[in-house]
Amino acid sequence: MIYSNSIQRKKQIKIKTSYKIALQNAIFLTQACLRKPLFAARLASEFTRVRVLRHKRLRFIDIAIGYACNMRCVHCSSSNFIRNDEPQLSIDEYRRIALMLCREGCLVFHFTGGEPLIREDLEEIISVFYPERSAISIQSNGLASTRERLLSLRKSGVDIFNVSIDSGIPEEHNSFRKTEDAFSKALQALDDAISLGYSVSVSTCICHSNLYSKGLYEIIRLTAERRIWCSFNLAVPTGNWRGNDKDILTPEDQVFWRQLLEEYPHCRIDMNNNWSRIGCGAVKEKIYLTAYGDIMPCPFIHVSLGNLRKESVSLIRERGLKIPEFSDYWPKCLAAEENTFMKKIFCCNRESEISPIHYTQVEWMRNHITDNDKNDIEGNT
Numbered sequence: 001m002i003y004s005n006s007i008q009r010k011k012q013i014k015i016k017t018s019y020k021i022a023l024q025n026a027i028f029l030t031q032a033c034l035r036k037p038l039f040a041a042r043l044a045s046e047f048t049r050v051r052v053l054r055h056k057r058l059r060f061i062d063i064a065i066g067y068a069c070n071m072r073c074v075h076c077s078s079s080n081f082i083r084n085d086e087p088q089l090s091i092d093e094y095r096r097i098a099l100m101l102c103r104e105g106c107l108v109f110h111f112t113g114g115e116p117l118i119r120e121d122l123e124e125i126i127s128v129f130y131p132e133r134s135a136i137s138i139q140s141n142g143l144a145s146t147r148e149r150l151l152s153l154r155k156s157g158v159d160i161f162n163v164s165i166d167s168g169i170p171e172e173h174n175s176f177r178k179t180e181d182a183f184s185k186a187l188q189a190l191d192d193a194i195s196l197g198y199s200v201s202v203s204t205c206i207c208h209s210n211l212y213s214k215g216l217y218e219i220i221r222l223t224a225e226r227r228i229w230c231s232f233n234l235a236v237p238t239g240n241w242r243g244n245d246k247d248i249l250t251p252e253d254q255v256f257w258r259q260l261l262e263e264y265p266h267c268r269i270d271m272n273n274n275w276s277r278i279g280c281g282a283v284k285e286k287i288y289l290t291a292y293g294d295i296m297p298c299p300f301i302h303v304s305l306g307n308l309r310k311e312s313v314s315l316i317r318e319r320g321l322k323i324p325e326f327s328d329y330w331p332k333c334l335a336a337e338e339n340t341f342m343k344k345i346f347c348c349n350r351e352s353e354i355s356p357i358h359y360t361q362v363e364w365m366r367n368h369i370t371d372n373d374k375n376d377i378e379g380n381t
């Protein structure tokens, strides 16, 4: 069924969109501040550095702690990242990386995978990321979640629990995830996390074929009812969706999802989270760390700007910021909506079975970076 007509939509979903929910969104991190005074102090200090002193500080990092998973999702990109010739980052390496990231300004550590909950040492990994002075967030499919594990993670300093749901219709979600009880387990994980005091959100991938569907509106409804966030991820032609152009959002779709954000204040997208401006925060404010130490601009741009086993995070960000798309706040999602950028990136990625490819393999990126290096050298002589 198509739910594109606004009046019909409002009849179908009696969502209580109120200022209460909008306010709840705005104070999402306040819960972490109240629990962690040292985090509140860092937040205030970073805010001043960015907004008053105009420093380009890192705010957020996705940390993929491995690519093993207990589901087989249709749109997954994890398998491309698995390497048999290299060990994953160790606890000692994470300890060193965490210090670098904090010095770079990072306030939010978001653990993802694969499925992070199947790692028994997740609490140990979290412990080296300064949980008493950072906001810790987890992305999960909910299948391995139990109340006991959520309690243990809460005690280890986790503030935010995100569950991925692809459709609010149980059969659709289960079939997309190729897992029988995926939907009921996801809902149970959500409700457990809410009752344990986490800040909770549902992440959902929106694409051309689900944007006007009942499945999406059921997700909007179930998140509104629980007074939690609904975070949109836009469909990107990577991973198992490599070359899948039919699910990419059209210009009309791009207008439509923005209207949804207006209409339902509990719905959001990562472009709204920036320190400075609404837009793509890749490299300027957020980066993605693979399980092998590579830094990518974001989870959906599978290009390595450098590796933390060999280089510092500030050097890698400095390199990335030489690329115009990453030095400014692009108003559209580069990976999902910006056609010229997508063509330039995905035509290189299409030839490679392994993610990420190194930036030197992407000619236009390499040229930007080396041209800027030359200018820096000439400027200094």
Ligand code: SF4
Residues within 6 Å of the ligand: 270, 271, 279, 280, 281, 282, 286, 297, 298, 299, 300, 301, 332, 333, 334, 335, 336
């Ligand atoms: S490319 Fe898209 S998903 Fe990635 S950081 Fe930018 S807006 Fe977010």
